[in-house]
Amino acid sequence: MVQNLNPATVQGREYLAIPGPSVVPDRVLRAMHRASPNIYEGALVEMTHELIPDLKRVARTEHDVAIYIGNGHAGWEAAMANVLAAGDEVLVPSSGRFGIGWADMAEGQGIRPRVLDFGSHAPWDMARIAQTLADDKTHQIKAVLAVHVDTSSSYRNDIPALRALLDDLKHPALLMADCIASMGCDRFEMDAWGVDVAITASQKGLMVPPGLAFVFFNDKAAAARAAQPRVSRYWDWAPRVDPDFYAAFFCGTAPTHHLYGLREALDMIHDEGMTRVWDRHAQLARTIWAACERWGSSGAFQMNVPDPHQRSHAVTSLRLQAPDGARLRAWVEAHLGLTLGIGLGMSTADDPKGEGFFRFGHMGHVNGQMIMGLLGGVQTGLTALNISHGSGAIEAAARVLAGR
Structure with missing residues (x-):
């Protein structure tokens, strides 16, 4: 059974983790x-x-x-x-x-x-x-x-x-x-x-x-x-x-x-410098992928692009068994103030409406604590909804971000 969180948990600044429009800096x-x-x-x-x-x-x-x-x-x-x-x-x-x-x-x-x-x-x-x-x-x-x-x-x-x-x-x-x-x-x-x-x-x-x-x-x-x-x-x-x-x-x-x-x-x-901007996006993308690989070690969770060399450093397209992608998006937005991207244009024969697909946007004004917050929010949603997934995702992401 899904437990409702205290409404206070959705107060504060929301996090729009969709692949555009991206987070606009205060500056x-x-x-x-x-x-x-x-x-x-x-x-x-x-x-x-x-x-x-x-x-x-x-x-x-x-x-x-x-x-x-x-x-x-x-x-x-x-x-x-x-x-x-x-x-x-x-x-x-x-x-x-x-x-x-x-x-x-x-x-x-x-x-x-x-x-x-x-x-x-x-x-x-x-x-x-x-x-x-x-x-x-x-x-x-x-x-x-x-x-x-x-x-x-x-x-x-x-x-x-x-x-x-x-x-x-x-x-x-x-x-x-x-x-x-x-x-x-x-x-x-x-x-x-x-x-x-x-x-x-x-x-x-x-x-x-x-x-x-x-x-x-x-x-x-x-x-x-x-x-x-x-x-x-x-x-x-x-x-x-x-x-x-x-x-x-x-x-x-x-x-x-x-x-x-x-x-x-x-x-x-x-x-910041263009090379550093590219390097930051690459490291944050690898942080996300590390978590996704652990989530995908059990259950239906998977990245759409299996080869890391073909993955974008700005957006990651993901899949769960339908309709769990849509359920996850709805839950983290309602309970955590975290908005994930829809599975835009994504579908399969067994999921014609694309309800298993969703996306992480990690482009532009993003840093390590934002990405860890995104991953922690998804981990919370997977847990609350009893969606089968592998363990150790947050620890794997932390190791990449820490350079370990």
């Missing part, structure tokens, strides 16, 4: 808590120009970045609007819901997606991707739409290997990477990896509320933009990266308070 919230500024001249204009090089440092690029008011889906559409036209064909290798979603958005723009769907429980099959590209003798495929980390399945896909395939085959397709879940969490290096277009958004590793999308692009992508017969006035990145007046940065009124928050978030990232 960012304070920076945003101000009166509206002058959007025509002065400090805001100067600050915006200063944001650009710091954004490019996060993406590890010397090339251009355009800022859009919108979410990650807006970033998808903006990127495609600049380099693809109706009737163009794109290749979309998919290891989860977001590869399928990007392909669907392409189709809505009149672009023809060729989807290689590897499901939500398997990584990319590089041999199949290579064969598809090799068979494209006349280079009808104009771009490869590649999701670096699929937030639904938590697979981290091999972008450098995809670049190597394109180079080995001398295929001219643009390599376009969705880094919405990965940038600022998992290692990503746009220029070193040969990515032509990279897309991210503000609400995950960048630690800012939802509302900004960023599209980074290199000279090859800029040439593709120049060859387009037309580009939507709003999505066109050319005036945004070389504006003749401030409002052209955003094709209208600036997202003023998001910019203040972004300035503070970028300061936090670069004060």
Whole structure:
């Protein structure tokens, strides 16, 4: 029988442990808590120009970045609007819901997606991707739409290997990477990896509320933009990266308070250092995996991605026997103030509604005590609900975090 906890146990600050929007630091919230500024001249204009090089440092690029008011889906559409036209064909290798979603958005723009769907429980099959590209003798495929980390399945896909395939085959397709879940969490290096277009958004590793999308692009992508017969006035990145007046940065009124928050978030990232940010996410992910492996030693608990080398450092997709995933999420939120992510787009033949799936978000503004609190909360929920699981999870996580 489940025992109800004292209502006092849900007081205090709640913990949103979903894979975006992520926890917004108090520093960012304070920076945003101000009166509206002058959007025509002065400090805001100067600050915006200063944001650009710091954004490019996060993406590890010397090339251009355009800022859009919108979410990650807006970033998808903006990127495609600049380099693809109706009737163009794109290749979309998919290891989860977001590869399928990007392909669907392409189709809505009149672009023809060729989807290689590897499901939500398997990584990319590089041999199949290579064969598809090799068979494209006349280079009808104009771009490869590649999701670096699929937030639904938590697979981290091999972008450098995809670049190597394109180079080995001398295929001219643009390599376009969705880094919405990965940038600022998992290692990503746009220029070193040969990515032509990279897309991210503000609400995950960048630690800012939802509302900004960023599209980074290199000279090859800029040439593709120049060859387009037309580009939507709003999505066109050319005036945004070389504006003749401030409002052209955003094709209208600036997202003023998001910019203040972004300035503070970028300061936090670069004060820590990108390599240290990646290392922190990697260690916290290993801490979570250690606990999950112990929970999975008995019962139905399992990680969706069995190979640690293919797991994201920002999100972990998990499974219990249905409907225990949904029960666990509901219990820890109601009794502990801890919110876990839903099993977005995840299902199996024996669990068509995905009620066994759930996710941990561990991206952006997270540290050791937050992760241990997350794990302790899940342990409490598993115990309260009598869900079968292995023992020693918290001790295993503590050893990883302690470096033992």
